[in-house]
Structures are given as structure tokens and as C-alpha cells.
Amino acid sequence: MARFVTENFIPARVHVKDDAAAFKKYGEQYNAQWTPTILELDPNGEEFYRIEGFLPNDDFLAQLMLGRAHMDFKKGKWADAEKRFREIVEKLPKSEAAPEAMYWAGVSRYKATNDATALKETAKSFAQRYSDSSWAKKASIWA
Amino acid sequence: MPINFRHDVDSVFKEASEQTKPVLLDFSAAPM
Numbered sequence: 471m472a473r474f475v476t477e478n479f480i481p482a483r484v485h486v487k488d489d490a491a492a493f494k495k496y497g498e499q500y501n502a503q504w505t506p507t508i509l510e511l512d513p514n515g516e517e518f519y520r521i522e523g524f525l526p527n528d529d530f531l532a533q534l535m536l537g538r539a540h541m542d543f544k545k546g547k548w549a550d551a552e553k554r555f556r557e558i559v560e561k562l563p564k565s566e567a568a569p570e571a572m573y574w575a576g577v578s579r580y581k582a583t584n585d586a587t588a589l590k591e592t593a594k595s596f597a598q599r600y601s602d603s604s605w606a607k608k609a610s611i612w613a
Numbered sequence: 614m615p616i617n618f619r620h621d622v623d624s625v626f627k628e629a630s631e632q633t634k635p636v637l638l639d640f641s642a643a644p645m
Contacts, residue, residue: 472615475637483620508639513630
């Protein structure tokens with residue numbers, strides 16, 4: 471967890487009571503209404519992903535990884551995004567983020583190659599795992 | 614190994630911009 475965070479982010483914490491001035495400034499700027507609220511921001515401070523509420527370690531790490539992958543996706547870094555999404559499925563397959571990661575891995579490959587085979591293969595993968603997830607339903611149209 | 618969160622948020626944003634590195638910003642109410 472700490473290694474992933476250190477490698478991918480500069481981590482900062484605002485305590486809502488002990489850092490009242492910082493919370494007023496940044497809590498209002500980013501509309502933080504609940505704790506914990508964890509934001510993944512690009513180097514310019516633009517929000518790319520938000521996690522609200524406590525999660526057990528593996529699910530929290532998976533969400534952090536998912537957010538980082540989405541950041542690459544939204545910046546059009548398709549190959550990097552796919553690699554990050556697939557890493558979630560491989561390393562944390564039981565996390566709630568894994569089905570979503572598998573879906574977006576397929577989309578990332580499609581965006582990189584413009585080859586619809588990537589989507590069909592993703593739909594096939596959902597027949598084998600995470601078939602009860604909402605992401606399997608979303609991918610079903612690609613079969 | 615715990616995450617080494619920093620509390621100087623203004624400095625964090627400045628460094629993030631200089632290093633082109635994303636920021637993880639945690640709003641917390643947990644005991645410090």
C-alpha cells in the first residue's frame with residue numbers, strides 16, 4: 471500500500487479538526503463532505519478520482535490503483551492505463567474493483583488499437599469470471 | 614509500512630506541479 475502510494479503520488483492529509491484552516495480551504499475547494507474522503511489529483515490539482523468512506527486494505531489499495539489507472543485513461547495514455555487496470559485484476563482479483571478494472575482494460579486496449587476484438591475478448595472473459603457483476607452486463611453487448 | 618502523509622498541503626501542490634507527480638489528498642477525522 472505505502473509503496474504504491476509513494477511511487478505514484480505525493481500524499482497529503484488534511485485533518486478536519488486539527489487542520490481547520492486547511493480543511494476550510496481545501497474542503498470547500500474539493501467539496502469534501504465526509505471522512506474519509508480521498509482524492510486523486512493530477513499534478514495541477516485537478517480531481518480525477520474520489521474514494522469516500524472506509525475500505526479494508528485490499529479494497530482500498532484496489533480503489534487507489536483503479537483511480538490511478540483512470541487518470542491515465544482520461545489523459546489518453548491507453549497502454550499505461552491498460553497495464554494498470556490489468557494489474558488490479560491480477561494482483562487483487564477478489565476486490566470489488568477487479569470487475570471494473572477488467573472492463574476498462576478491454577476498453578483501453580480497444581482505444582489503443584481500434585480493434586473491436588479487444589472488446590469481444592473482454593466479453594468472453596466476463597463469461598468466465600465476475601459474471602454476476604454489473605460490469606459483465608455492460609460488456610455483454612460486445613459478445 | 615505506514616503512508617507518510619504530509620500536512621503542508623500548499624507545499625505539496627507546489628512540488629507536485631514541479632515534479633509532475635499526482636497528489637493523494639486525504640480528508641481525515643481519525644485521531645492523529
